[in-house]
Every structure is written in C-alpha cells, then in structure tokens.
Amino acid sequence: MTTAAQTPTPEPPVSKRLTRSSGDRVIAGVAGGFGRYVGVDPVVIRLALIVLVFFGGAGLVLYGAAWLIVPSDDKEGDGSFDGRDVARRTGIALGILALTIVAAAGGFWGFATGGGTATAIVVIVVGAALVIGAFTGGTRWLIVPALALALSAGAVAAADLDVRGGVGERIYRPATGNQLRSEYKLGIGHLRLDLRNTDFSPGTHRVHLKLGVGQAEVLVPDNVCVASTAHISAGQTSVFDHSTGGADHDWQDDRTAPEGTPVLNVDADIGFGELRIAEQPDLYAPGNEACNG
Amino acid sequence: MAERIDKPALVAGLLVAAFGVVLLLDAGGEVDLHFAALAPIAVFMAGAILLTLGLSRRD
Numbered sequence: 001m002t003t004a005a006q007t008p009t010p011e012p013p014v015s016k017r018l019t020r021s022s023g024d025r026v027i028a029g030v031a032g033g034f035g036r037y038v039g040v041d042p043v044v045i046r047l048a049l050i051v052l053v054f055f056g057g058a059g060l061v062l063y064g065a066a067w068l069i070v071p072s073d074d075k076e077g078d079g080s081f082d083g084r085d086v087a088r089r090t091g092i093a094l095g096i097l098a099l100t101i102v103a104a105a106g107g108f109w110g111f112a113t114g115g116g117t118a119t120a121i122v123v124i125v126v127g128a129a130l131v132i133g134a135f136t137g138g139t140r141w142l143i144v145p146a147l148a149l150a151l152s153a154g155a156v157a158a159a160d161l162d163v164r165g166g167v168g169e170r171i172y173r174p175a176t177g178n179q180l181r182s183e184y185k186l187g188i189g190h191l192r193l194d195l196r197n198t199d200f201s202p203g204t205h206r207v208h209l210k211l212g213v214g215q216a217e218v219l220v221p222d223n224v225c226v227a228s229t230a231h232i233s234a235g236q237t238s239v240f241d242h243s244t245g246g247a248d249h250d251w252q253d254d255r256t257a258p259e260g261t262p263v264l265n266v267d268a269d270i271g272f273g274e275l276r277i278a279e280q281p282d283l284y285a286p287g288n289e290a291c292n293g
Numbered sequence: 294m295a296e297r298i299d300k301p302a303l304v305a306g307l308l309v310a311a312f313g314v315v316l317l318l319d320a321g322g323e324v325d326l327h328f329a330a331l332a333p334i335a336v337f338m339a340g341a342i343l344l345t346l347g348l349s350r351r352d
Binding site: 124130133135137140142143149157 | 317
C-alpha cells in the first residue's frame, strides 16, 4: 500500500465582485457594497454621496443607478435575472427620487413666495410623521425627502429669497435722475438699470435693487459718482474693476464727489446672484472717475 | 414595542421637526437664519442621522 503525497490543492481564485451589501446597508446597500469592494469605510462613501447630492443631485443619480445595476450579495450564486425585483426597485428608487425633487421644490417655492410660516408648519408635520413612523415602522424612506424639504426651505430662508417680484428680464432706462424709482424689484432673472443716457441733476440720487436670484446690473454714465452698498446671501459683487463675493456677503463702497457732481447711491439686496455696476455691459474696467477718489 | 423603534427615523423626525421650529421662528421674524448657521445645521443633521443608522445596525 502506497501513500500518495498529499499536495495541497490550491484554492480557486475568488472573483471580487461588486455587489450591494445586505448586511451593511442604509437604503439598498450600495455604499456598504462599494466600500467593501474598494476597502473604504462605507460611512465615507455615504458622506461623499450626500455631498454629491448638493452638486446637481449627482449623488442621487449615482445611487439610483447603482441600486438598479449592481446586484445584491444575498443573491450571489443565483444567476437568474429577476425582472420583477428590478422593476420593483426601479419603482421605489424613482418614487423616492421624484418625491425628493418635489419636496425640495416645494420647500423652495413655499418659502420664496411668502409662505414661510405654512412651509415651516409642513416641515414640522413631516418631522412629526417621521417620529410617529419610527414607532409604527415603514417610514424610513421619508427621511431623504423630509431633509430635502427642510433644507431647501432653510436655504431660501437664509437667503431671504423672495421671488414675488416676477421672473425674466427687466430693463429700465429712466430719462432723468428724477424719474429714477426708489426701488426696482425682480424675483428671478436679469434686472438691468441702464442709466448711461439718464440726465442726472447735481445732488444725491438713491435707488434700491431687490433681486431673488440672478443678476442686477447698473450701467452708469461716467459723469456720475457711484456709491454702493449691498447684501448678497450667496454670490458676488462686481463694481467697475473690483469683484468680491461669497456667502452672506456684504459690500460697502462709500464715495464723495466734488461740488456739483451728481452722486448715485445704489443699495442692493440679492438672494443668489450678482450685483454688477459698470459703465458698459460686459466690461470690467476702472470707473467712478467723477468721485473724489 | 420599544425594541421595534426605528431609531434613524426617530432621530431624523426630531431633527426635521426642530428645524421646522427654527424656520417658523425665522418666518415670524424672531430669528434671522443665515448660511453661516444653516451650513453647520445641515451637516449636523446629516451626520446625526448617519451616526444613528450606523449604531442601529450594531444593536
């Protein structure tokens, strides 16, 4: 009787497959599976996806696509294609995505059209529904739409955004400084106050611009000294050749003028966008030569 | 029944409702919400919910 040498049989190579994790999942196990695949903590993947949600919704698109395409690890070995399961997941993903978009739009418009109190109450009610659902079960899907509703309303509240001034392009060309209105208002769009051919009398002229989203542009003649102040929730100020911006951005440019020179005081309140003061459209050049310096 | 509480939904609901109160105060002019406050609030809400999700899986 001979004994054959026992040679260890090499383990068959294990194919590393990208699958959704059934054991480490929040919604569909996409981040858990991808984190396991690349060797990164799934929390990092989730945070990255959340950040991407705020960049055009890329996080939602990526997550939804992965949910549809990547198989779950609890079905490994079953090579069958379950069309009904894919259809069900597609329906759920699209439903949550649609609800999230509607909620975000609702929060935005609710607050931006003056319904801040009603929108806030809706946010509280949705929060309460989540709390109640925590005890009855089955409402976890509501977390993302609820956050979208609350945070979009919060962004509008922080921006003091008011779109009731209308939407589109508004161009005003008053003939004289006395015809200048005290306030020009636009909800969303391009507000241009073209004063290049306006006849200004000596003295101080004041104008207030209120814009929700977009660009407020003031074109001024070179014989007028322009002083300006602005509050911009998020965006920038471009005054002649000077440009600055950011979130919760305040601008102040005090000027004095020689005796007999007209002074224009521009005060702007802008939600998201830009205040631009220049002598010509699309020209970022030094100006305000009429001022004392 | 206490064992069946969906903690992430509970935390998310409480945070959303609390944020709704802040929005209500802002709409009433009692507080003035700015981006400087909104950004950390948003990150806190997302972080708290993720943390609860992670911890709830360990239970």
